[in-house]
Amino acid sequence: MSTSLRNHRIRLAARPHGEPVAEDFTHDVVEVPAPGPGEVLLRTRYLSLDPYVRGRMNDARSYAAPMEIGDVMVGGTVSEVVESAAEGFSPGDTVLSYGGWQEFSVEPAERLRRLDPSAAPVTTALGVLGMPGFTAYAGLLAIGKPQPGETVAVAAATGPVGSAVGQIARIHGARAVGIAGGEAKVARMEELGFDTALDHRAPDLTGRLAAAAPDGIDVYFENVGGAVWDAVLPQLNEFARVPVCGLAAHYNATSLPEGPDRSGQLLGAVLSRSLTLRGFIQREFVPTMFEGFLRDMTGWLASGRVQHTEDITEGLQRAPEAFVGMLRGRNLGKAIVQVS
Amino acid sequence: MSTSLRNHRIRLAARPHGEPVAEDFTHDVVEVPAPGPGEVLLRTRYLSLDPYVRGRMNDARSYAAPMEIGDVMVGGTVSEVVESAAEGFSPGDTVLSYGGWQEFSVEPAERLRRLDPSAAPVTTALGVLGMPGFTAYAGLLAIGKPQPGETVAVAAATGPVGSAVGQIARIHGARAVGIAGGEAKVARMEELGFDTALDHRAPDLTGRLAAAAPDGIDVYFENVGGAVWDAVLPQLNEFARVPVCGLAAHYNATSLPEGPDRSGQLLGAVLSRSLTLRGFIQREFVPTMFEGFLRDMTGWLASGRVQHTEDITEGLQRAPEAFVGMLRGRNLGKAIVQVS
Numbered sequence: 021m022s023t024s025l026r027n028h029r030i031r032l033a034a035r036p037h038g039e040p041v042a043e044d045f046t047h048d049v050v051e052v053p054a055p056g057p058g059e060v061l062l063r064t065r066y067l068s069l070d071p072y073v074r075g076r077m078n079d080a081r082s083y084a085a086p087m088e089i090g091d092v093m094v095g096g097t098v099s100e101v102v103e104s105a106a107e108g109f110s111p112g113d114t115v116l117s118y119g120g121w122q123e124f125s126v127e128p129a130e131r132l133r134r135l136d137p138s139a140a141p142v143t144t145a146l147g148v149l150g151m152p153g154f155t156a157y158a159g160l161l162a163i164g165k166p167q168p169g170e171t172v173a174v175a176a177a178t179g180p181v182g183s184a185v186g187q188i189a190r191i192h193g194a195r196a197v198g199i200a201g202g203e204a205k206v207a208r209m210e211e212l213g214f215d216t217a218l219d220h221r222a223p224d225l226t227g228r229l230a231a232a233a234p235d236g237i238d239v240y241f242e243n244v245g246g247a248v249w250d251a252v253l254p255q256l257n258e259f260a261r262v263p264v265c266g267l268a269a270h271y272n273a274t275s276l277p278e279g280p281d282r283s284g285q286l287l288g289a290v291l292s293r294s295l296t297l298r299g300f301i302q303r304e305f306v307p308t309m310f311e312g313f314l315r316d317m318t319g320w321l322a323s324g325r326v327q328h329t330e331d332i333t334e335g336l337q338r339a340p341e342a343f344v345g346m347l348r349g350r351n352l353g354k355a356i357v358q359v360s
Numbered sequence: 361m362s363t364s365l366r367n368h369r370i371r372l373a374a375r376p377h378g379e380p381v382a383e384d385f386t387h388d389v390v391e392v393p394a395p396g397p398g399e400v401l402l403r404t405r406y407l408s409l410d411p412y413v414r415g416r417m418n419d420a421r422s423y424a425a426p427m428e429i430g431d432v433m434v435g436g437t438v439s440e441v442v443e444s445a446a447e448g449f450s451p452g453d454t455v456l457s458y459g460g461w462q463e464f465s466v467e468p469a470e471r472l473r474r475l476d477p478s479a480a481p482v483t484t485a486l487g488v489l490g491m492p493g494f495t496a497y498a499g500l501l502a503i504g505k506p507q508p509g510e511t512v513a514v515a516a517a518t519g520p521v522g523s524a525v526g527q528i529a530r531i532h533g534a535r536a537v538g539i540a541g542g543e544a545k546v547a548r549m550e551e552l553g554f555d556t557a558l559d560h561r562a563p564d565l566t567g568r569l570a571a572a573a574p575d576g577i578d579v580y581f582e583n584v585g586g587a588v589w590d591a592v593l594p595q596l597n598e599f600a601r602v603p604v605c606g607l608a609a610h611y612n613a614t615s616l617p618e619g620p621d622r623s624g625q626l627l628g629a630v631l632s633r634s635l636t637l638r639g640f641i642q643r644e645f646v647p648t649m650f651e652g653f654l655r656d657m658t659g660w661l662a663s664g665r666v667q668h669t670e671d672i673t674e675g676l677q678r679a680p681e682a683f684v685g686m687l688r689g690r691n692l693g694k695a696i697v698q699v700s
Contacts (some may be wrong), residue, residue: 134667200387242627256610270628275620278619279618282599282621284586284617285616285623287637288607291605294640294644298637300634332430
């Protein structure tokens with residue numbers, strides 16, 4: 021059975037070779053099916069754009085199965101209930117869902133989380149009060165374990181994960197060194213209260229980082245990789261912790277970089293300085309930490325101890341260009357598409 | 361003041377370029393000084409040969425300061441008290457010390473640990489009941505955290521660290537996969553009770569490792585690096601733990617290997633499989649774990665649950681060749697030089 025509604029969708033047309041291009045996406049319009057028992061029909065209001073989605077466009081082993089060609093592009097959404105065949109949901113309800121890059125989705129009720137629009141702006145459920153904020157909270161506190169007086173460094177520090185990392189580090193008594201690209205982002209890091217804000221596009225990041233962290237770096241929250249990692253590694257102190265959350269600089273890579281092979285040298289640094297490198301996906305920590313995160317972060321937002329920024333693009337048809345822009349670091353704050 | 365004794369010493373003559381050669385060592389004979397107040401004059405009975413000493417011959421940042429040219433080569437020793445100017449030590453006492461590559465040493469009493477020759481053969485204080493055994497115990501249990509039914513892999517598995525890792529893993533209910541070079545070592549691994557014994561010199565280690573660990577590897581105790589690490593990495597399960605204890609395959613390297621640069625790929629594996637890489641030096645765990653180690657390991661040796669092997673070379677003058685042989689993996693068991 022279908023409804024009278026028409027659904028504009030954006031699907032994966034081809035696996036990108038390097039940076040995604042327009043031809044890697046395909047648009048179509050289909051009829052919207054009616055929800056089956058236990059399901060809810062949702063209208064997408066906001067779509068979250070996140071770097072991990074680039075990884076799922078590849079046909080490679082990762083922490084999540086890759087998308088198949090033809091699949092609707094995946095993504096978290098804030099949606100409104102249009103029609104409900106599930107107990108507990110009524111038309112007009114606002115929910116956090118995983119509807120993907122389309123105007124409508126039909127989802128089982130158990131995958132939805134109800135949002136209270138009077139408690140916080142609903143878009144925060146995609147950012148500072150959602151997966152990115154929780155990623156920062158869990159990775160920093162469970163793996164990074166910053167201690168008062170220690171130095172925490174983070175790249176992409178104006179993004180939704182990095183900006184939360186720096187602010188939570190300061191709440192826990194650590195010094196926060198933020199790294200991001202360009203003057204606007206440096207200014208934003210300063211507004212966010214980072215102790216030091218470094219532009220990775222300016223020359224000699226290694227030297228400036230050494231000057232910014234004269235006692236070395238105790239926690240490096242890794243969400244970028246590449247040249248920033250190369251600059252950070254020599255500054256890591258004995259017993260430093262590196263939560264490895266993302267490697268945005270590598271996501272569009274089509275081949276391994278030229279040699280020499282520095283992988284053994286990396287293991288040597290891990291050995292000689294008793295470093296901890298720990299990869300993680302936030303869902304590992306949901307059972308033990310999500311409730312505390314919501315409580316803490318809601319309080320920090322209310323008291324102004326944590327600020328957040330959103331970068332909202334209007335219109336689903338612009339999602340591909342906004343996505344590529346985010347991978348290039350053109351957004352300032354959490355990248356969101358306003359769909360309806 | 362000096363004694364009438366003459367001390368044969370082996371000192372660092374030059375920093376090795378790659379594998380150490382005879383010219384990197386110099387021999388001399390000097391008078392033995394009398395011990396000052398609080399000091400003890402020791403005659404070296406047994407000298408421990410350990411891979412980490414190769415690192416200290418380089419002029420490079422590591423977990424311990426490098427030796428200087430002209431320094432007596434460093435090493436743990438089992439020694440006998442010849443003359444004591446310290447309370448609590450008398451001629452004839454046997455002690456664990458850090459006398460280095462020489463026949464006599466004068467050391468402050470507080471650096472010595474008294475050994476009871478009736479409790480265990482004194483050479484075990486250099487191996488299974490000493491630093492190598494404790495390295496295995498602390499790294500495996502504090503970082504590797506093997507669970508019953510999990511698979512633990514270790515290379516150099518007939519050496520004093522690796523053989524203890526495999527046997528402790530089995531005591532904790534895990535499957536032990538041992539890797540070492542040559543048929544004699546495979547036979548020895550089988551005697552030690554490893555569930556699977558692999559010869560890294562035979563072809564297709566990657567394939568044989570995959571067959572030996574059909575459910576993947578949960579803990580890899582890293583003390584080798586190089587080609588064994590390359591074979592292990594693809595087999596590591598989600599949430600696998602890698603205590604990084606040594607990188608023997610790299611110690612003689614004079615330059616980085618040819619490309620491509622796989623360091624980013626390594627970080628990618630850490631991320632996509634939520635791996636933990638953790639470097640460590642055993643001394644980190646001495647305050648919290650050494651007492652439990654001595655109790656556990658003494659019990660396991662007495663009950664026969666842990667076996668150990670020693671590879672003893674006679675004569676201090678043969679220490680350099682025995683050391684190079686150990687770096688090449690020619691020893692079977694803990695490498696020790698009997699000095700007197």
